[in-house]
Amino acid sequence: MQKINIFDTTLRDGEQSAGVNLNAIEKLEIAKQLERLGVDIMEAGFPASSQGDFLAVQSIARSIRNSSITGLARANKRDIDIAWDALKDSEEPRIHIFLATSPIHMTYKLRKTPDEVLESAVEAVKYAKQRFSHVQWSAEDASRSDKWFLVKIISEVIQAGATVINLPDTVGYSTPKEYGELFSFIRENVPSIDKVILSAHCHDDLGMATANSLAAIENGVRQIEGTINGIGERAGNAALEEIAVALHIRQDYYQAKTGLKLDEIKHTSQLISKLTGMVVPGNKAVVGANAFAHESGIHQDGVLKEASTYEIITPELIGVASNNLVLGKHSGRHAFKQKALELGFELTPEKLKDAFDSFKALTDRKKEVTEDDLFAILTDKQTEQIDVKTYELQSVQVQYGTNNIPTATVVVKSPNGTVLEEAGTGAGSVEAIYNTLSRMIDGPVELKDYKLHSLGSGRDALADAFVKVQYSGVESGGRGSAQDVLEASAKAYLNAINRVIVHEEYKKEKLQV
Numbered sequence: 001m002q003k004i005n006i007f008d009t010t011l012r013d014g015e016q017s018a019g020v021n022l023n024a025i026e027k028l029e030i031a032k033q034l035e036r037l038g039v040d041i042m043e044a045g046f047p048a049s050s051q052g053d054f055l056a057v058q059s060i061a062r063s064i065r066n067s068s069i070t071g072l073a074r075a076n077k078r079d080i081d082i083a084w085d086a087l088k089d090s091e092e093p094r095i096h097i098f099l100a101t102s103p104i105h106m107t108y109k110l111r112k113t114p115d116e117v118l119e120s121a122v123e124a125v126k127y128a129k130q131r132f133s134h135v136q137w138s139a140e141d142a143s144r145s146d147k148w149f150l151v152k153i154i155s156e157v158i159q160a161g162a163t164v165i166n167l168p169d170t171v172g173y174s175t176p177k178e179y180g181e182l183f184s185f186i187r188e189n190v191p192s193i194d195k196v197i198l199s200a201h202c203h204d205d206l207g208m209a210t211a212n213s214l215a216a217i218e219n220g221v222r223q224i225e226g227t228i229n230g231i232g233e234r235a236g237n238a239a240l241e242e243i244a245v246a247l248h249i250r251q252d253y254y255q256a257k258t259g260l261k262l263d264e265i266k267h268t269s270q271l272i273s274k275l276t277g278m279v280v281p282g283n284k285a286v287v288g289a290n291a292f293a294h295e296s297g298i299h300q301d302g303v304l305k306e307a308s309t310y311e312i313i314t315p316e317l318i319g320v321a322s323n324n325l326v327l328g329k330h331s332g333r334h335a336f337k338q339k340a341l342e343l344g345f346e347l348t349p350e351k352l353k354d355a356f357d358s359f360k361a362l363t364d365r366k367k368e369v370t371e372d373d374l375f376a377i378l379t380d381k382q383t384e385q386i387d388v389k390t391y392e393l394q395s396v397q398v399q400y401g402t403n404n405i406p407t408a409t410v411v412v413k414s415p416n417g418t419v420l421e422e423a424g425t426g427a428g429s430v431e432a433i434y435n436t437l438s439r440m441i442d443g444p445v446e447l448k449d450y451k452l453h454s455l456g457s458g459r460d461a462l463a464d465a466f467v468k469v470q471y472s473g474v475e476s477g478g479r480g481s482a483q484d485v486l487e488a489s490a491k492a493y494l495n496a497i498n499r500v501i502v503h504e505e506y507k508k509e510k511l512q513v
C-alpha cells in the first residue's frame with residue numbers, strides 16, 4: 001500500500017478565499033487541529049506577505065511538533081530570508097518556492113523570458129538550500145506550460161537542490177486524464193525525477209480538483225496538496241477530506257492510503273467553517289450536513305434492511321456521533337470536560353470554567369444542548385484572548401412593529417471599563433442594532449457583509465451570525481452565536497471589532513519579544 005503525504009494549505013491557499021481573514025490566534029487553533037488530524041505538512045502562510053502572516057507562521061512553527069511546517073515564498077531572496085526567519089524554529093524547516101512556467105504567466109505577469117525564469121528558479125532554490133534541507137519548488141500554472149520546458153526547468157531545480165516538485169493546476173483547467181499524463185510525461189523524461197517527491201495541487205474551477213488529484217496519484221504522485229472543505233482561491237482547492245476518504249473507501253482500486261485520522265475530519269471541517277465563516281454546503285461530499293441523510297422511501301427501506309445498500313461511508317468514519325454522553329441541565333464539570341476533550345478541545349482551566357458557565361446558562365434557556373451548541377461555545381472560548389480588554393455586550397433590546405421604526409437600545413462595556421448606553425433606529429432590527437453599536441465604537445466602522453444561519457436543527461437551535469466589517473483600516477470577520485438572532489448579530493459585530501483590537505495587541509506583544 002503506497003503512503004500518500006498530505007500537504008494541507010488551508011492556512012495559505014485556503015485563506016486566499018475571498019472574504020476570509022484569519023488572525024494569528026485563529027490560525028494557531030486551526031494548526032493544532034490539523035496536527036491532530038495528522039497532516040504530514042502544513043503550509044502555515046506566506047511569511048513575506050504581511051507582518052501578521054509572518055507572526056502566524058512563526059507561532060505555528062514554534063508550537064507544532066508532529067507535522068512539518070512550511071511557508072510560501074516567491075523566487076526572490078527577500079521572501080526566502082523572511083520565510084527562514086519565520087520557520088527556523090520548526091521541527092523540520094521547509095520552504096515552498098513557486099514560479100510560473102506557462103507562456104501566459106511568463107509573458108504577461110512576470111514579463112520574463114523562459115531563460116530568465118529558469119535562471120531565477122535555479123538561483124532561488126540554490127539560495128534556499130543554503131538554509132532549508134527541504135525545498136519544495138512549484139511550477140505555477142504547470143498544467144498550461146510547455147511540457148519540454150517543464151522537463152528542462154525541473155531537471156535544473158532538482159540539480160540545484162529541490163526535494164519536492166509540485167506541478168499545480170493553478171486555474172483548475174486540466175482534466176483528470178491530461179493531468180495524470182503530465183506526471184507520467186515528467187517521470188519518463190526527467191532522469192533525476194526519482195530523487196524527489198512529486199506533488200499535485202489542484203483547483204476546482206471546473207469541479208475536477210478531487211478527480212485530478214486522484215488521477216495524479218495513479219500516475220506516481222506521492223504528495224497531495226489541498227484544503228479542508230475545499231476552501232481556497234476562486235472555486236477553491238481540492239478538498240483533502242474527499243481525497244483521503246476516497247483513498248480509504250476505494251483502497252481496492254488505488255492501493256494507496258494517507259496517514260490522516262479520518263475520525264478527526266468532521267471536527268476539523270466544523271472548526272474551519274466556523275473560524276472562516278465559510279459555510280459547508282449541505283450536499284458537500286463527506287462533510288456536508290446531508291452527506292449521510294437518507295430522505296426517500298426506497299433508500300430508507302434499503303438502509304433499514306442493510307445499510308450498505310445506500311451507505312458507502314459511515315458517519316463514524318469521519319467522527320460523527322461517536323458517543324452517547326448527553327449533556328444537559330444536570331451535567332457537571334467532569335462530564336463537560338470529558339465531552340470537550342472528546343470534541344477535541346483542550347482548554348486552559350480558566351477558559352474551561354468560562355465555557356462551562358456559558359453551557360450552564362444555555363441549559364436554562366434550551367431543552368437539549370447539542371454537540372453543535374457545545375462546539376460553538378468551546379470554539380468561541382478557545383479562540384478568545386482573555387487578557388486583552390475588548391468591547392463586551394451587556395444587553396440589547398429592540399422594539400419592532402410592522403408599522404414602527406425599529407429601535408434598539410444597547411449597553412456595552414468598552415475596553416477602558418466605561419459602561420456605554422445608546423439607542424438608535426434602522427430600517428430593520430439588525431440595522432438598528434448595528435447603527436447603535438457603530439456610534440459606541442471608537443472610530444468608524446463600515447459593515448461589509450452579514451450572514452445568518454442556524455446551528456443544528458430544531459426550533460430552539462442556536463443562531464450563528466457572521467459579519468464582515470472594515471475597522472481601523474482592516475477588514476475583519478466576526479462571529480456570534482446565541483439563541484436569539486438579534487443577540488447573535490450584536491455579538492458577531494462586536495467580535496469583528498474585538499478581533500482587530502486583539503490582533504493589534506498580539507502583534508505589539510510579539511514584536512516586543
Ligand SMILES: CC(=O)SCCNC(=O)CCNC(=O)[C@H](O)C(C)(C)COP(=O)(O)OP(=O)(O)OC[C@H]1O[C@@H](n2cnc3c(N)ncnc32)[C@H](O)[C@@H]1OP(=O)(O)O
Pocket residue numbers: 013016046048049050073074075076098099100109110111140170233
Ligand atoms: C497561485 C498562488 O496562489 S500564488 C500566491 C498568491 N498569494 C498572494 O498573493 C497573497 C499574498 N500576497 C500579497 O500580500 C502581495 O501580493 C505581496 C506582498 C506578496 C506582494 O505585493 P506587491 O509587492 O505589492 O506586489 P503585487 O502583488 O502587486 O505584484 C506581485 C509582484 O510579484 C511578482 N511575482 C509574482 N510571482 C512571483 C514569483 N513566483 N517569484 C517572483 N516574483 C513573482 C510579480 O511579477 C509582481 O512583480 P512586479 O511588481 O515586478 O510586477
Ligand SMILES: CC(C)C(=O)C(=O)O
Pocket residue numbers: 013072098138139140141166168169170171201203
Ligand atoms: C503557489 C502555488 C502552488 C499555488 O497555489 C497554485 O499554483 O495554485
Ligand SMILES: [Mg+2]
Pocket residue numbers: 013168170201203233
Ligand atoms: Mg493554489
